[in-house]
Structures are given as structure tokens and as C-alpha cells.
Amino acid sequence: MSRPLISYPKNAGWIFYVLVLWMGFCGNSGSLAAEPTHSPNAPFTSDDATSVIDDIQVIINDRPHRQATYAQMARRLIRQKPGATITDAGIRASVEALTLSRRFSAIHVDTSDSHQGQTLVFTLTPYHYIKDIRIRGNPPLFDQDVLNAMTLYPGDPYARDQLAAQAVAIGNRYKREGYIDPQVSIEAIGQDEDEKETLVVNIRKGPAYQLGSLRFDGRRAISEFTLKRHMHVWRVTLLPGGSRFSSYHLKQDADALLALYRKKGFVDATLSYETRMADDSRHVDVTVTINEGKRTHVSMVGNHRFWNLTLKKDIVLFRDGNRNNIGVRRSIRNMKRRYRDAGFLDARIKAEILPSADAPESRQHIRFTIQEGPETLVESLDVSGNQALATKEIKKAVLTRPPGLLHDGAFVPETLEEDVFSVTTLYMQNGFQNRQVSPQLAYNADKSRVAVELAVNEGPRTMVRTIAINGLKGTGLSTGDAQKVLVHRVGAPFRQPALQAEKEAIASLVAEKGYPHATVDAQVAFSEDRSRADIVHRITPGPKVFLGEIFIAGNLRTDEGVIRRELGAQPGDPLALRTLYDGQRRLRDLDIFQSVNYRTLGLKERDEMVNLFVDIREKAPYYTEFGVGYESDSGLYGRASGGDRNFLGINKALSASGEISQTGYRVETRLTDPRFLGTRTTASLGIYNEEETEFNQTFGTRTTGGSLAFSRSWGAHLLSALNFSLERRDQFNVEDRVTDEANESTRTDFVITPSLRYDTRDSFVRPRKGVFSSFSVDISKGIDEDADNFVRYQIDNRIYRTPFEGITVAGLVRIGQVIAYGENGDVPDDQLFFLGGIQDVRGYGENLLRIDEEGDPVGGKTAMVGSLEVRVDLGMNLELTTFFDIGSVQNALVEAGSDSFRSSVGLGLRYITPIGPMGLLYGHKLNREEGEADGYWHISIGYSF
Known part of the structure; x- marks a missing residue:
């Protein structure tokens, strides 16, 4: 029963x-x-x-x-x-x-x-799981836009009762785009042998709302066309098929119009809008009501320490407006803070709103009157009462100090408070638990000078006499193991705050042996005069816990062995949470997963066996990319690539790419293993074929070859690599390219290239700070002849600094040299260095920095390049660039041109896109030779460096 x-x-x-x-x-x-x-x-x-x-x-x-x-x-x-x-x-x-x-x-x-x-x-x-989500009828939205509106994703558990909510969410996303009544249906089709469902999303968008009339009430100062130009709902009506009206975008447009009015000085402007459905129930008439208020001009009087331009950075009126005078009050607060940080402790600022003399009804004048008061400078900094710590050591921890080469000497009370805390901390780190630091100030008559004294009462110094660690028996750890993670050492100063860090470190160490419930109690016994401290750490390991089963879900394509290998833990191992977290991080680092989540069951219940559940979301394995454009060094070009980032489900990437341009073509197939032999080393095997004839060159090369590369990251910034390549190179004369191939020379060479790269840039696309350095050596050996017996060194150093907001300074130094080691001391033309063009010395044509009497490029065994560039952010995604380039090609194989350095200066304008800048630059030669043009125009995608 x-x-x-x-x-x-x-x-x-x-x-x-x-x-x-x-x-x-x-x-x-x-x-x-x-x-x-x-x-x-x-x-x-x-x-x-x-x-x-x-x-x-x-x-x-x-x-x-x-x-x-x-x-x-x-x-x-x-x-x-x-x-x-x-x-x-x-x-x-x-x-x-x-x-x-x-x-x-x-x-x-x-x-x-x-x-x-x-x-x-x-x-x-x-559960059944979702194998794939196919989307039909989604344009103008991309597949990813639709997926972002859903809470389901391939690899998630499938439940039929969730589909209705998904359809509603997708429908709302299309309504936001202006569609009147989008119809969305989701159906599950065909389970495969693993009980995985494929969801098909059918979208019937139907008609969309359209913008009818657009009217502005109350507009006086700004033209109707200018206002329309700032509205998305109006701009889309100019595009074929893009006239959908969206209330979501209308709200954003209202915010944009208000920001425009404030920027133009209407700080009291208010704006509202109304929509009305036209008789056809499809067009939407919009009325924007504007109360412009008075146009505001701002001035400052009484400021001597700071320029007007500097103080205007603190004024928020033209960004946030001045509702209920809040903008004025915030601006005053910002300016007072700037003065206080400069040592003006009694600065007073008031604002007056005055009618404009020429148009009192439409204009107003806000005048900030500043009474700076005395600038208080630190006259002297003294330390008294210190015996154990030297005065020089204490002053190193203090920012309050008299004027000097790198310090203006301004006295800021808040900085002094931080200094007192810093000195107190310094004493604590040296074992003084009852230290007291009291600042004493002595102003002169007009408060322009202040003498600062830090009065120190050190109290007794406490040193560690003994350290005992109890409770490690049976954990597999020795006392020596635990002592390695301690902050304190016998005979060193005692620091009370360090005890908590030691408790956590010991507990973490014990937990890694399978005791996740371990607790540590730290007790300290002081001598009568508090000069000695005896520390005892008592450990309660708790029950030993083992890792039970590991259950993995969501890996639609990835072999489970790949995931288990990255986890680094096996069922039956002592439970080590840090090992599990490290495994999760390694899985997330793989390019095949969108997300990786862990859940442990049995840990909070203090079970002996804890099961681990790993939920995976895979990235779409297949991808394609296309691009066309123009660059000065390659002309018109087209690029295409595609591949499988999880080939056969074993975390290998298979890719194929091709490029064709005015200078040649290249096709390549490559297989990449990011975990070569289960290590952190990336291995990549590729074969390629290319033909290249660079602009202005008298020769070209056809290359067929293969390469095997290994690379490994050593932390966040350092990368080492080792590349092996075997190539067959055909060098041909450009003039005989079509009619005569007898002049071609064919060589086969084997090249080993070790390299190092150090990169701390904050952005690969648009760096503003950081350093990039690389060093590589090509060791080439000719198979058929010794023409390719050479060693090539290349050094590339770049630095980026942003001293002021919106202004970035970038510098480059690049050096290359080729040294032949065979009987023939010459080096083939296609292995020499050529300079000139968008990538190095701008203002010169591609490869034309050093030329012969006929104007043809001359290469050399040595090349040196230096560049300095200032990039100024103009707003609206525009960037102004000024640059100075200098370079030299030396050790040429022919007696033509000069080893001397040649330089240029230039100016450019770049438009910043999400994938990098696109720019038009002009370089002017500073040492133009007879017969040369004054300069050269360059079109670039991305930065030169």
C-alpha cells in the first residue's frame, strides 16, 4: 500500500x-x-x-x-x-x-x-534543456537584442510555462521600438536524443507608429531646425523605412533638448511634451512645450588665485540647471572646496542675480563675488615627543609640509587629519598600541602662516615574545606551515589589527585541507608593563568535508572532460573552496563560455560529502566577421573571417580568414589550443598564403608557409611567446610581374622567433595611460641558400600619459636591426627595414623616408623611429591630434640616400568609434629634399601607436 x-x-x-x-x-x-x-x-x-x-x-x-x-x-x-x-x-x-x-x-x-x-x-x-533559440522576423533588431530581452538562453532548463513571459518581454522590446501591436509566439520543436529542445521565436512586428506633426510651443532662442536635429524621433524620419515613432526615444529626446538649452545658458529652462494620436490611429502628433527662462551669463570677480577658466569647471549650472537655486549653491560649494584645498580657509563666495542691461526681460547675469581671504601656508612642521621613531621617518608619512619644489605648502585641515591618522598607523605598525598624536597649530596675526607641531605620546612599545598555534593535529598541516601565513614574528612589533588577518589566513589554510568549517580564536597575554605579548591561535577544525559528485549542466557542445580538467578538483578530494573558486575563474577565462556559476549542496548543512553543481552558458560557437575600408598603407581593402571557437567541443578554436587590398592578399587557416597539454600555454598552428607589393616598392613577395606558436601570460601584464615558421618566399620585380617571371628568386627559410611583451595600457582601443614594451628576435636559417641566414632584433616602447582631463600625450621609440651571419653578408630586400608612412614617420609616402635618385625606396639593416603625439578630446567623439615624428634608415645595401634622421610635424582629426578611431592626418616635412612634396595626407583606422 x-x-x-x-x-x-x-x-x-x-x-x-x-x-x-x-x-x-x-x-x-x-x-x-x-x-x-x-x-x-x-x-x-x-x-x-x-x-x-x-x-x-x-x-x-x-x-x-x-x-x-x-x-x-x-x-x-x-x-x-x-x-x-x-x-x-x-x-x-x-x-x-x-x-x-x-x-x-x-x-x-x-x-x-x-x-x-x-x-x-x-x-x-x-528538466529538458534548451539546445538552441532560433529567431525569425526580428529585423531591425539583431538576434542578440532579442536574446537580451529574454531570460532564457541556450543551455538553460526548459519549462513550457516560461514561454508566455518570454513572448511578452520580446513584445515589449518591440513596442519600445515603436511597433503598435507586435505578435510574438514561441514554440518548442523536436527533442534530440539528449532531450534538448529547440525554441523557435516567431515575430510578426506589424505596423509601427509614425511621427505626425512635431510642434514647439514657447521656443524663441533656438531655431526649430536645431531642436529637431537633436531629436532621434525626427532624425529617423529622414531615413528610408526608418520612420518608426518611439515614446522611449521621445523621452530621451526631451532630456537631450533640456541639456541643449542649459548648455546654451538657459539654466532655468523647463520642458514638457504631449502626444496625441492622429485620426488614422497610427501617426502620433507631438507638442513640446518649452519655458526657456532667461539666458544666463556668468562672471566672477575677486578671484586672484584661480583663473576664470579654472573656476568655471566648478559651475554646474549649464549641466544640471538651477532649479530652486540648487545649481548656484552647488557651484559655490565646489569653488569653496577648491579654495580650501589650496589653503584659503576663510574664502567667502556669494552669488548675485542681476538683470542684463541690454535685455533685462530675456537675459540675466549671475555674478559670483569671491573674497579669497588669506592663503594659509605651512611655515614649519615639527615633531615632538618621539623617541623610538626618527623625525625624518615620521615626516615621510605626512603630506602637510612647508612649500617646496613639489609642494605648494598649502595648509588644509582635512589633510592634517589624514596625516595624524597616518602617523598613528605608523606607530601602531611599530608596536605602539597606546600611542597618541596631537596636532598643535600656531597662526601668525593675519593667518597667512601656520606652524604645525605633531606632539607624540608614544606609550610603551609591545614586542612579540611567543607565538603558539594549537589544534593543527590531524589536519595535515604543521606549525611551520601555519607560521608562514602569519603577520607577526617573534621579536617583531605587536600589531592588534593584524590578529584578524592572521585568523582569516589560518582558517583559509586549514579550509584548503578539507575543513571549511574551521574557526580560529586568537588570544593575547601582555606582560605587566605591556612591553611583551604572547600570542596563542587556537584552531577548531570542525568536521572534515570531502567533495562528492560534480554535476555539470548547460554544456551543449563542450565535452565534460574539458570542464572537469579546468576545475582542478576530483570527487573524493578534501573540499578546498579556494581550489573550486580558482577553477571557476579558469572556466570563465575560456572564450567558449558566456557564464559559469557554482552551487554547493551540503556545505551549510555541515555534511561530510558536499556535491558541486556547475551551470554553464556557452557562447555561440560559430562566428563570421566582415569589413571593408581604406588605409594609407594598404589602400582599399576587404577582410573576412569566420570560425568555430569550440571546435568539436574540446576547447579548440578553428578559424579561417582572408584579406584583399591594393597591396596584395592573404588567406590563412589556424587551429588554436588555449590549454596546450593541459597547461596555461596557448598553442597555435596555422598555414597561410599571401602576396604583397607595398606602395612605392620595386619588388613584391609571394609567401606560402606554416607556423607553430606558443604563448603564455605571466600575470596581467607580461606575455612571452615562441614562434616557429617554415616559409617559401618568392621575390619578384614589380616591373616584370606580368611579362617576365625569370627574375623571380625562390627561397625557403626556417625562422625561430622568441618574444616578450609588457603591456599596462588601460585600453587597447584608446589608451590614455600605461606602457607598452615589446622585444623580439627573428633567428632565420635559409634551407636552400644562405641569403636568409640572419638575426633580426626589434624593440618597441610606447608610453601614454593624461596629465589633464581630455589631453593625452603618447610617445614611441622603435628600433630594429638585421645582422647577417652567413658567408654572404647581404640581406634580401624583403627583410630590410623601410620607413615612411602612416605607421611610423608621417608626412612621407609609404616606404619613402629614404629614397634613391629615381625616387624609389631604399631599405637598410637598421631603422630607428621616434614619435610624440598630443591627443585632445574635443567632445562629440572628435579628437584633435598634433604629432612630431622622426626616423632614420641606416646601413643600406646601396649607396643612395642618407643615414641622417628626417622628421615631420603634423595635425589630424579623428572620429572615435566603438572599434577605434578613424582619422585624417597631414604631415609636413621639416627637412624636405629637393623635388619632394611639402607633406603628405594619411587616412588611418586606429592609432599609429
Whole structure:
């Protein structure tokens, strides 16, 4: 005989659960009927043998090939065990564990009689998972826009009752784009052999609202066209098929118009808008009502320490407005703060609103009157009462100081407070637990000078006499292991705050041995004069915990072995949380996953075995990229690439790319392994074919080859690499390219290239600060002849600084040299250095920094380049650039041109896009030779450096 105890669908509430549980235990039929009633929150107990669990059965409602896996998972999660007494708490814990695993869509618990007691029967329905989401009818939105509106993603558990909410969310996203009544349906099609569903999203957008009339009431100072130009809802009407009206964008437009008015001086402007549906129920008429207020001009009087331009940075009126005079008050507060930081402690600022003399009804004048008061400078800084610490050491920790080469000497009370804290901390770090530091100030008559004295009462110095660590027995750690993580050392100063850090460090160390519940109590005994401290760390390891099973879900394509290898932990290992977190970080670092989440079950219950659930969201494996453009060094070009970032599901990237331009073409196929032989080393194997004839060159090269590269990151900034390549190179004369290939020379060479790169730039696309340095050596060996027997060194150093907001200074130094080591001391033309053009010395044509009598480029074995560039942010994604370039090509193989340095200056304008800047630059030669042009125009995508 059997009866249900719990039926627990995934969305059932706890009230439902408790009621069903109560009925299951207190009902009047089945073997439990004879048991006394009890509270659902109290444990179920009885002396009757029938309340003892004889067996636990797990029934999986799924296809046979999935039943064993889920049954094994469930048995590990069920808290009740055979031989134990049935309790409501135990069943509740079992259901909770099964629910938290997020692997079962329905959970049902029954009981049946047996000779030895009761059999618990868990009937479970596993989730199906979403294999793919296909979107139809989504333009003008991209697939990713639609996915961002959903809460489901490929790899997530599938539940049919969630589809309606997804459809509503997608529909709302299209309504935001202006569609009147978009219809969205989602259907699940075809389960595969792994019970994975494919969702098909069908979108029927239907008609969209359109902008009808657009009227501005109250507009006087700004033209109607200018206002329209700042409104997205109007601009889209100029585009073919882009006339959708969106209330979402209208709200943004209202904010943009208000910002425009404030920027033009209307700091009291207010703006509202109304919409009215036209008679056709499709067009929307918009009326924008503007109360411009008076146009405001701001001036400052009485300021001598700061320029007007500097103080205007503190005025927020033209950005935030002046509602209820809040903008004026905030501006005054900002200016006072600037004066105070400069030592003007009694600066007074007031604002007067005056009518404009020429147009009092439409203009007003806000005048900030500044009484700077005396500038208080630090006359002297003295330290008294210090005996153990030298005055010089204390002053190093203090920012308050007299005027000097790198300090203006301004006295700021807030800075002095920070200095007192800094000196107090310094004494604490040296063992003075009861130290006191008191600042004493002595002003002169007009408060323009102040003498600062730091009066120190050191108190007794406490040194560590002994350190004891108790409780490590059986943990696998020695006292020496624990001492390595301590801050204190015997004979060193005692620091009270360091105790907490030591407790956490010891607990973390013990936890890594399988004791995640370890606690550490630190006690200190002081000598009578507090000059000595005895430290005792008492460790309570708690129960040893092991890692149970690792359950992985969401890996639609990725082989489970890849994930387990990155985790770095195996079932049965002592539970080490830090190891698990490190594994999670490694998984997230892989380019094949969008997200990785961990959940542990059994840890808070202090179970001996803790199961780990890993939920994966994979990135779309396939990708394609296309691009066309123009650059000065390659002319018109087109690029395409595509690949599989998770080839065969084993975390290997397979890619193919091609490029064609006015200077040649290149095609390449490459296979990359980011975890070569299970290490942190990336290996990449590629084959390629290319032909290149650079602008202004007299020769070209065709290259077919293969390369094998290894690289490894050593922290956040350092990268080392080793590259091997085997190439067949055909060098041809450009003039004979079509009619005569007899002049071609074919060479086969093998090149080994070790390299180092150090990069601290804050952005790869638009760096504003940081350093980039690289060093590489090409060691080439000719297979058929010794023409390619050479060693090539290249050094590239760049620095970026932003001394002022919006102004970035960038510098470059690049050096290259080729040294032949064969019997033939010459180097092939295609291995020489050529300079000139957008990538190095601007103002010269590509490769034309050094030329012969006929104007052809001359290369050399040595090249040096230096550049200095100032980039000024103009706003509106525009950037003004000024630059100075200098370079030299030396050790040429022919007697033509000069080894001397040549230089240029220039100016440019760049437009900053999300993928980098696009620019037009002009370089002017500073040492132009006879017959040369004065300069050269360059078109660039990205920065030169």
C-alpha cells in the first residue's frame, strides 16, 4: 500500500509544501495513519518499526538512457537514508536539495509498506534543456537584442510555462521600438536524443507608429531646425523605412533638448511634451512645450588665485540647471572646496542675480563675488615627543609640509587629519598600541602662516615574545606551515589589527585541507608593563568535508572532460573552496563560455560529502566577421573571417580568414589550443598564403608557409611567446610581374622567433595611460641558400600619459636591426627595414623616408623611429591630434640616400568609434629634399601607436 507524501512541482510555494506534508503525516490511511499527529515543523518520531526507512526508490520519468545518471544524482542529494526514522525535516531537506540542484522540474514523494518498515519513493522528472533559440522576423533588431530581452538562453532548463513571459518581454522590446501591436509566439520543436529542445521565436512586428506633426510651443532662442536635429524621433524620419515613432526615444529626446538649452545658458529652462494620436490611429502628433527662462551669463570677480577658466569647471549650472537655486549653491560649494584645498580657509563666495542691461526681460547675469581671504601656508612642521621613531621617518608619512619644489605648502585641515591618522598607523605598525598624536597649530596675526607641531605620546612599545598555534593535529598541516601565513614574528612589533588577518589566513589554510568549517580564536597575554605579548591561535577544525559528485549542466557542445580538467578538483578530494573558486575563474577565462556559476549542496548543512553543481552558458560557437575600408598603407581593402571557437567541443578554436587590398592578399587557416597539454600555454598552428607589393616598392613577395606558436601570460601584464615558421618566399620585380617571371628568386627559410611583451595600457582601443614594451628576435636559417641566414632584433616602447582631463600625450621609440651571419653578408630586400608612412614617420609616402635618385625606396639593416603625439578630446567623439615624428634608415645595401634622421610635424582629426578611431592626418616635412612634396595626407583606422 502506498500514499503520496509530497508532490512538489518546481513553482510550488512553501505554504503548499507544508500543507501537503502535514496531510501526508496526519492522514487516516496507509501505514502512517496510526502514528500520532504532529506539527509539520517538528521532527516525526515513533517507536513503531514501520516508521523506519527500509529502502529508498528513485523513479526517473525520462528516457532509459538518462535514468541512471539522474537516479545516481538524486540518491546523493536525498537526505533521508535507509535505517533512519522518517522525519518531516529529513524529507523537507531532501526536497530542498533536489530543488536547489535545478535539475528536476517535478518532485513527488510517496511511501509504501515493506516488511522492515517503509519505502520512500521519489518520483522525479528531469528538466529538458534548451539546445538552441532560433529567431525569425526580428529585423531591425539583431538576434542578440532579442536574446537580451529574454531570460532564457541556450543551455538553460526548459519549462513550457516560461514561454508566455518570454513572448511578452520580446513584445515589449518591440513596442519600445515603436511597433503598435507586435505578435510574438514561441514554440518548442523536436527533442534530440539528449532531450534538448529547440525554441523557435516567431515575430510578426506589424505596423509601427509614425511621427505626425512635431510642434514647439514657447521656443524663441533656438531655431526649430536645431531642436529637431537633436531629436532621434525626427532624425529617423529622414531615413528610408526608418520612420518608426518611439515614446522611449521621445523621452530621451526631451532630456537631450533640456541639456541643449542649459548648455546654451538657459539654466532655468523647463520642458514638457504631449502626444496625441492622429485620426488614422497610427501617426502620433507631438507638442513640446518649452519655458526657456532667461539666458544666463556668468562672471566672477575677486578671484586672484584661480583663473576664470579654472573656476568655471566648478559651475554646474549649464549641466544640471538651477532649479530652486540648487545649481548656484552647488557651484559655490565646489569653488569653496577648491579654495580650501589650496589653503584659503576663510574664502567667502556669494552669488548675485542681476538683470542684463541690454535685455533685462530675456537675459540675466549671475555674478559670483569671491573674497579669497588669506592663503594659509605651512611655515614649519615639527615633531615632538618621539623617541623610538626618527623625525625624518615620521615626516615621510605626512603630506602637510612647508612649500617646496613639489609642494605648494598649502595648509588644509582635512589633510592634517589624514596625516595624524597616518602617523598613528605608523606607530601602531611599530608596536605602539597606546600611542597618541596631537596636532598643535600656531597662526601668525593675519593667518597667512601656520606652524604645525605633531606632539607624540608614544606609550610603551609591545614586542612579540611567543607565538603558539594549537589544534593543527590531524589536519595535515604543521606549525611551520601555519607560521608562514602569519603577520607577526617573534621579536617583531605587536600589531592588534593584524590578529584578524592572521585568523582569516589560518582558517583559509586549514579550509584548503578539507575543513571549511574551521574557526580560529586568537588570544593575547601582555606582560605587566605591556612591553611583551604572547600570542596563542587556537584552531577548531570542525568536521572534515570531502567533495562528492560534480554535476555539470548547460554544456551543449563542450565535452565534460574539458570542464572537469579546468576545475582542478576530483570527487573524493578534501573540499578546498579556494581550489573550486580558482577553477571557476579558469572556466570563465575560456572564450567558449558566456557564464559559469557554482552551487554547493551540503556545505551549510555541515555534511561530510558536499556535491558541486556547475551551470554553464556557452557562447555561440560559430562566428563570421566582415569589413571593408581604406588605409594609407594598404589602400582599399576587404577582410573576412569566420570560425568555430569550440571546435568539436574540446576547447579548440578553428578559424579561417582572408584579406584583399591594393597591396596584395592573404588567406590563412589556424587551429588554436588555449590549454596546450593541459597547461596555461596557448598553442597555435596555422598555414597561410599571401602576396604583397607595398606602395612605392620595386619588388613584391609571394609567401606560402606554416607556423607553430606558443604563448603564455605571466600575470596581467607580461606575455612571452615562441614562434616557429617554415616559409617559401618568392621575390619578384614589380616591373616584370606580368611579362617576365625569370627574375623571380625562390627561397625557403626556417625562422625561430622568441618574444616578450609588457603591456599596462588601460585600453587597447584608446589608451590614455600605461606602457607598452615589446622585444623580439627573428633567428632565420635559409634551407636552400644562405641569403636568409640572419638575426633580426626589434624593440618597441610606447608610453601614454593624461596629465589633464581630455589631453593625452603618447610617445614611441622603435628600433630594429638585421645582422647577417652567413658567408654572404647581404640581406634580401624583403627583410630590410623601410620607413615612411602612416605607421611610423608621417608626412612621407609609404616606404619613402629614404629614397634613391629615381625616387624609389631604399631599405637598410637598421631603422630607428621616434614619435610624440598630443591627443585632445574635443567632445562629440572628435579628437584633435598634433604629432612630431622622426626616423632614420641606416646601413643600406646601396649607396643612395642618407643615414641622417628626417622628421615631420603634423595635425589630424579623428572620429572615435566603438572599434577605434578613424582619422585624417597631414604631415609636413621639416627637412624636405629637393623635388619632394611639402607633406603628405594619411587616412588611418586606429592609432599609429
